[in-house]
Amino acid sequence: MAITANLELDNGVTLTDCYIIIPYVYVKKFTDIDGGNPVFKLIYDAMIYKDATTRIGNLANKRIHTKKVDHHKIDYDTATSDNPFVLAYTHLKTNGNLSNVADA
Numbered sequence: 001m002a003i004t005a006n007l008e009l010d011n012g013v014t015l016t017d018c019y020i021i022i023p024y025v026y027v028k029k030f031t032d033i034d035g036g037n038p039v040f041k042l043i044y045d046a047m048i049y050k051d052a053t054t055r056i057g058n059l060a061n062k063r064i065h066t067k068k069v070d071h072h073k074i075d076y077d078t079a080t081s082d083n084p085f086v087l088a089y090t091h092l093k094t095n096g097n098l099s100n101v102a103d104a
Contacts, residue, residue: 001089002104007048008097009066018064019049019104022092025084027076042076044088052104068097 002021008014025044032039048064049055055062074091081087093101 001085002052003089003093003101004052004104005093005098005101007064007066007069008099009064010068015050015064016100017051019052019055020069020092020098021047021049021055022085022088023047025088027078027084040076040078041073042081042084042087042091043071043073044084044092045071046092066097069095 002019004017004019006014006016007018007020022044025042028041028043030039030041046069047055048066048069049062050064069092072088072091074087076084076087092098
């Protein structure tokens, strides 16, 4: 899975048709200090590239970083939630810094 989107960077520059993948997701159980009900969170990172061909090769030098899109932690309901990757991509598509989002 992957998406393409226009990305608004922190400095106001907009990149068009960026290629974005979520290589891994994980669900983590958090408990509050008082020992109350546990809360589950879905945590994922998004890797952003200029385009699909740019991601091949030395990944560290070709990634685009922006704090508003790189890392996310969202609520996760273990009883009703869908596939974690589907939820992560669905959440990422609603990010306000992305526009013209499409499946790649």
